[in-house]
Amino acid sequence: MKLFHWLILFICYKIVLYPFLKLIIGCEFNSKQRIKALKQFVIIAGNHSSHADTGAIMANLPAKFLTNVMPVAAKDYFGSTTVKAFLSKLFINVLLIERHHLGAEGNKNIGIQLMINALDEGKSLVIFPEGTRSNSGDIREFKSGIVRVLLERSHIPYLPTYVSSSAKVLPKGDPLVLPHNFSVTIGGERYVDKNISVDENMSCIKSEIEKIRDSLSSAY
Amino acid sequence: MSEYVLFSNDHLWYLAIFLFVLVIATIAFQIYHKVAPSATSLNLVERTNSWWVIFVFYFIGMGIHHVVSIFMFMFISFIAHRELVSNLNFSLSSRRVIFWSYLFIPVQYYLAYKAELVAFLVLIPVGGLLLISVRTILNDVPENSIRVFGQLHWSLLLTTFTISHLAYFISLPNISGTIRSYQEFIFFLIFVSQSNDIFQYVFGKIFGNKKLSKNISPGKTIVGAIGGVVGSMTLGYFLSPLMPLTVEQTVIAAIIISITGIFGDLNISTVKRDLSIKDMSNFIPGHGGVLDRIDSLTFSTVAFFYLIYFWIYK
Numbered sequence: 001m002k003l004f005h006w007l008i009l010f011i012c013y014k015i016v017l018y019p020f021l022k023l024i025i026g027c028e029f030n031s032k033q034r035i036k037a038l039k040q041f042v043i044i045a046g047n048h049s050s051h052a053d054t055g056a057i058m059a060n061l062p063a064k065f066l067t068n069v070m071p072v073a074a075k076d077y078f079g080s081t082t083v084k085a086f087l088s089k090l091f092i093n094v095l096l097i098e099r100h101h102l103g104a105e106g107n108k109n110i111g112i113q114l115m116i117n118a119l120d121e122g123k124s125l126v127i128f129p130e131g132t133r134s135n136s137g138d139i140r141e142f143k144s145g146i147v148r149v150l151l152e153r154s155h156i157p158y159l160p161t162y163v164s165s166s167a168k169v170l171p172k173g174d175p176l177v178l179p180h181n182f183s184v185t186i187g188g189e190r191y192v193d194k195n196i197s198v199d200e201n202m203s204c205i206k207s208e209i210e211k212i213r214d215s216l217s218s219a220y
Numbered sequence: 221m222s223e224y225v226l227f228s229n230d231h232l233w234y235l236a237i238f239l240f241v242l243v244i245a246t247i248a249f250q251i252y253h254k255v256a257p258s259a260t261s262l263n264l265v266e267r268t269n270s271w272w273v274i275f276v277f278y279f280i281g282m283g284i285h286h287v288v289s290i291f292m293f294m295f296i297s298f299i300a301h302r303e304l305v306s307n308l309n310f311s312l313s314s315r316r317v318i319f320w321s322y323l324f325i326p327v328q329y330y331l332a333y334k335a336e337l338v339a340f341l342v343l344i345p346v347g348g349l350l351l352i353s354v355r356t357i358l359n360d361v362p363e364n365s366i367r368v369f370g371q372l373h374w375s376l377l378l379t380t381f382t383i384s385h386l387a388y389f390i391s392l393p394n395i396s397g398t399i400r401s402y403q404e405f406i407f408f409l410i411f412v413s414q415s416n417d418i419f420q421y422v423f424g425k426i427f428g429n430k431k432l433s434k435n436i437s438p439g440k441t442i443v444g445a446i447g448g449v450v451g452s453m454t455l456g457y458f459l460s461p462l463m464p465l466t467v468e469q470t471v472i473a474a475i476i477i478s479i480t481g482i483f484g485d486l487n488i489s490t491v492k493r494d495l496s497i498k499d500m501s502n503f504i505p506g507h508g509g510v511l512d513r514i515d516s517l518t519f520s521t522v523a524f525f526y527l528i529y530f531w532i533y534k
Contacts, residue, residue, distance in 0.1 A: 026302050181306035181501050
């Protein structure tokens with residue numbers, strides 16, 4: 001069953017999505033080698049502007065990780081119906097959690113517990129801490145859940161990640177996919193600091209991601 | 221060998237000689253770079269590497285089937301247009317217009333394949349003018365509309381209209397006495413315009429220090445440009461037995477390719493300076509974008525095409 005799921009994800013991400021992103025859309029994958037040596041990690045992409053982000057990050061990972069890496073997604077969006085939830089689990093391998101800021105009070109810790117459970121099972125996660133997509137491309141306010149998960153399992157490294165201008169490919173609220181060069185850059189592994197507060201950790205992660213963004217623009 | 225690939229025996233001989241020179245140059249420059257590493261030696265190694273890329277693409281793209289060649293040129297136009305559009309940074313409101321601009325590329329190459337000369341010539345200059353404007357009007361967003369009209373249309377002209385003439389070479393009727401005359405033309409065009417770069421570099425390095433355009437491309441010197449023309453002329457003379465043209469015509473064609481090549485190169489450099497970027501993209505790792513590689517071809521293809529057209533087909 002696991003092999004079957006791996007095969008489906010392999011066809012989805014590596015055979016269909018990877019060449020499509022590379023040749024037609026023009027996605028550039030940086031720092032591919034860096035992840036290979038790691039066993040478990042949490043990818044934190046600081047700016048979420050498009051569904052192309054998730055696809056590009058997943059297609060960028062080595063094939064052996066496919067079943068083990070789960071993009072964390074909103075249950076109210078990807079799991080709104082049972083069929084939708086099943087399909088996104090099968091083809092995207094998502095971990096569905098409730099977004100508490102959208103009114104589902106009291107569920108705040110359930111989502112965090114789900115992520116911790118997934119990490120305990122040896123899974124890796126892809127998280128967009130902004131919680132939703134924005135078309136501006138700026139790095140906005142983070143939700144604290146990500147840091148609270150990492151503080152519980154502080155031996156697991158996080159990888160700060162920057163995705164540039166993917167809103168031009170597939171912005172929020174427009175189904176048209178357009179070719180446009182964009183890049184995914186995954187930084188080196190970092191750990192959260194247990195001795196400082198959640199907010200300080202969050203700004204730490206944010207500045208790591210901003211560092212990647214600045215190094216990209218200064219390359220020209 | 222010529223049963224397996226689309227090249228005539230003469231053409232294969234030229235390719236074999238070219239491959240031999242390339243292997244020698246690669247070994248020589250690699251040793252030079254190992255023994256005395258410098259910016260110059262690194263540049264030479266990179267240039268030989270990009271020649272390998274050109275050679276492999278030429279062999280695969282031209283040697284299998286003429287439809288494969290057309291698809292290859294179409295893909296090159298597509299990537300080049302995408303690079304320009306990505307760097308020009310249009311707002312999200314013009315996405316539909318950009319999408320329409322991409323649709324011109326397959327249509328233009330289909331017309332080249334079908335040898336519909338009038339439609340081929342009219343599609344982008346006239347059709348683009350009308351349709352890009354119409355789509356922008358339907359969008360109902362007046363902000364930046366001049367920028368969208370102008371830049372999208374210009375990008376299509378620069379990347380698709382010009383390079384599609386390479387595909388049209390394939391559809392031109394074969395000249396009697398040759399097997400595939402389009403191959404000689406395309407080989408000549410690519411070989412001369414790429415060698416022109418080397419001649420410019422070498423002559424500029426040895427003799428010149430007076431800049432051709434110090435704000436646009438500080439690497440180009442006047443002596444280098446003249447050396448490029450003289451070098452291409454000489455190369456054209458030696459390549460003339462391959463071409464279905466007279467010796468004088470071949471030499472004139474080489475001079476035209478060289479001069480237009482310099483300006484095509486500077487044209488893309490100007491755009492990059494204006495946008496303050498170093499490369500158009502990172503599509504060919506280590507060699508920048510596709511448009512950085514075909515910069516001189518954008519101008520010399522059209523010039524060479526009409527030269528041939530008026531000499532032979534008119």
